[in-house]
Amino acid sequence: MSSIFSRFASSRTQWVPFAVGGAAVAASLYYSTTARAPVANETPAAFKGDNEWVDLKVNTRHFYFALPSADQVSGLKTASMLLGKYVTEKGNNVIRPYTPISDNDQKGQIEFVIKRYPTGKFGNHLFSLKENDTVTFKGPVRKWEWTPNQFENVTLIGGGSGITPLWQILHEITKNPEEKTKVNLVYGNKTPEDILLKKDLDAIAEKFSDRVKVHYFVDKPVDGWKGETGFITKDWLSKNVPHPDNSHQVFVCGPPPLYEAISGNKVSPSDQGELTGALKELGFTKDNVFKF
Ligand SMILES: Cc1cc2nc3c(=O)[nH]c(=O)nc-3n(C[C@H](O)[C@H](O)[C@H](O)COP(=O)(O)OP(=O)(O)OC[C@H]3O[C@@H](n4cnc5c(N)ncnc54)[C@H](O)[C@@H]3O)c2cc1C
Ligand SMILES: *[C@@H]1O[C@H](CO)[C@@H](O)[C@H](O)[C@H]1NC(C)=O
Numbered sequence: 566m567s568s569i570f571s572r573f574a575s576s577r578t579q580w581v582p583f584a585v586g587g588a589a590v591a592a593s594l595y596y597s598t599t600a601r602a603p604v605a606n607e608t609p610a611a612f613k614g615d616n617e618w619v620d621l622k623v624n625t626r627h628f629y630f631a632l633p634s635a636d637q638v639s640g641l642k643t644a645s646m647l648l649g650k651y652v653t654e655k656g657n658n659v660i661r662p663y664t665p666i667s668d669n670d671q672k673g674q675i676e677f678v679i680k681r682y683p684t685g686k687f688g689n690h691l692f693s694l695k696e697n698d699t700v701t702f703k704g705p706v707r708k709w710e711w712t713p714n715q716f717e718n719v720t721l722i723g724g725g726s727g728i729t730p731l732w733q734i735l736h737e738i739t740k741n742p743e744e745k746t747k748v749n750l751v752y753g754n755k756t757p758e759d760i761l762l763k764k765d766l767d768a769i770a771e772k773f774s775d776r777v778k779v780h781y782f783v784d785k786p787v788d789g790w791k792g793e794t795g796f797i798t799k800d801w802l803s804k805n806v807p808h809p810d811n812s813h814q815v816f817v818c819g820p821p822p823l824y825e826a827i828s829g830n831k832v833s834p835s836d837q838g839e840l841t842g843a844l845k846e847l848g849f850t851k852d853n854v855f856k857f
């Protein structure tokens with residue numbers, strides 16, 4: 566495990582490991598709540614030492630899947646995803662793309678951060694798995710071929726679990742000592758608790774403070790919130806990210822409303838669709854923007 570992911574693993578406050586072995590592609594599953602570590606004095610504390618049990622909601626899990634053999638790497642190159650599949654009791658295939666967050670060179674294991682939606686088919690299936698159950702995957706599907714110093718500036722705009730492909734690019738850029746690319750990550754969520762990979766993102770922003778900036782947006786802030794509030798807007802982008810240029814590439818990944826506001830939606834996995842929204846109004850062209 567790379568140091569980044571050791572840090573990530575230790576960054577969660579609640580961990581319940583369940584070992585999952587299995588011959589093919591199975592996993593050690595861990596799940597975490599999104600509850601955060603203690604913060605400044607005046608901030609209300611969830612645990613008060615009053616002998617009360619507090620219910621914490623599980624909504625996103627960090628999944629560790631064992632690769633078929635311990636000496637294998639996943640074979641992914643940034644930026645890529647895998648397709649996961651399961652067959653329902655009625656015999657229907659449910660197939661969904663997921664983006665690993667683990668290092669491409671990591672051996673024996675692959676990691677994902679996956680969010681469950683109340684009626685989500687694949688998410689609910691994954692969250693119901695037990696020790697030694699297996700999940701079947703195929704791929705990789707390459708979405709973007711990142712090469713070192715491909716651009717002078719990169720802007721990553723994401724929402725919710727859309728952080729995962731953006732994380733791959735940010736990780737690729739910051740693990741390579743030859744890289745000079747400057748990055749602005751603009752990451753929107755409903756509440757501060759929903760921010761995925763926050764410790765890792767903060768650590769990168771601190772370590773590479775000369776060329777990586779991380780900007781968080783939340784719809785519903787809490788007392789003491791130091792990031793931005795509300796939606797990512799054209800005005801904010803015009804003041805905080807570099808202007809359009811052929812050496813400035815923007816990557817977008819998030820739920821449909823985020824695409825609508827920022828870049829316009831994709832038409833299909835192979836058709837990026839027209840560029841609309843805030844980026845178009847700011848003068849970016851279709852070639853300057855990639856929608857995951
Ligand atoms: C390239 C790519 C990479 C992806 N990587 C990841 C990843 O690393 N981690 C991850 O968790 N997901 C990722 N996704 C999303 C993932 O593929 C599924 O779409 C998601 O897990 C929902 O699938 P489901 O079967 O659980 O829900 P579905 O049965 O497809 O959806 C059920 C309902 O859940 C709600 N819902 C589904 N998706 C969203 C959403 N994004 N925002 C708000 N509501 C929603 C909707 O109300 C929907 O009707 C990625 C998607 C793409 C295209
Ligand atoms: C899971 O698989 C491992 C290795 O084959 C085995 O030792 C363990 O007992 C299994 N656990 C369950 C719950 O089946």
Ligand SMILES: *[C@@H]1O[C@H](CO)[C@@H](O)[C@H](O)[C@H]1NC(C)=O
Pocket residue numbers: 717718747807808809810811812813
């Ligand atoms: C890259 O961003 C810096 C500001 O961080 C700016 O000075 C420079 O002009 C930008 N270059 C391109 C090609 O966008």
